Amino acid sequence: MTASSDRERALEQDVFDxxxxxxxxxFDGTSLETKTGFTASLVTLDANGHLRTSLVGVGELYAPDxxxxxxxxxxxxxxxxxxARGGRAALTFVFDDAFYQVQLDIQRLPDAGVGLACFAGSIDTGEARRVRYARLTGGITFELEGEGETVLNRWKQQIxxxxxxxGAVPGR
Structure with a gap:
């Protein structure tokens, strides 16, 4: 048995849509205070064709369906x-001992005058990867400091x- 076939057998990959x-x-928008350390990387393509990463937390993500x-x-x-230019993005994160990468088709959501730009990403394809020989224990994580209660209240309003x-998008 070769080393490469050992690696292939050690990798578990789940694909989902x-x-x-x-x-x-x-991502249900509830109990945010118990989920504050979670961080995902939102990967987008800028106007110059460069990939850019932004960090988002549970107060910026909501799965309506x-x-x-x-x-x-x-x-x-x-x-x-x-x-805002439309197109695609990827959301990557560590959850439940696995690395996730979710490819999204993006559309802008209606502006309700709350000072936020909101978007809906439909899952094109998602992957979860685990290896049998190691357990992912975290990705990028954080702790709220100082005005943590203020942040949690803002997140609840954002959700x-x-x-x-x-709910305003047709077909949902």
């Missing part, structure tokens, strides 16, 4: 500007806005 139940629960994730961003951010915006 709908959120697995445990992930949908993570099994195939969608809504994203709330500051309107002046690079990611918001890139997504409520995403819920409203997601």
């Amino acid at each position: 709908e959120w697995p139940p445990q992930l949908r629960a993570a 099994s195939r969608t994730v809504c994203i709330a961003l500051w309107p002046q951010s690079r990611a918001a500007r890139a997504l 409520e806005h995403l819920k409203k915006a997601a």
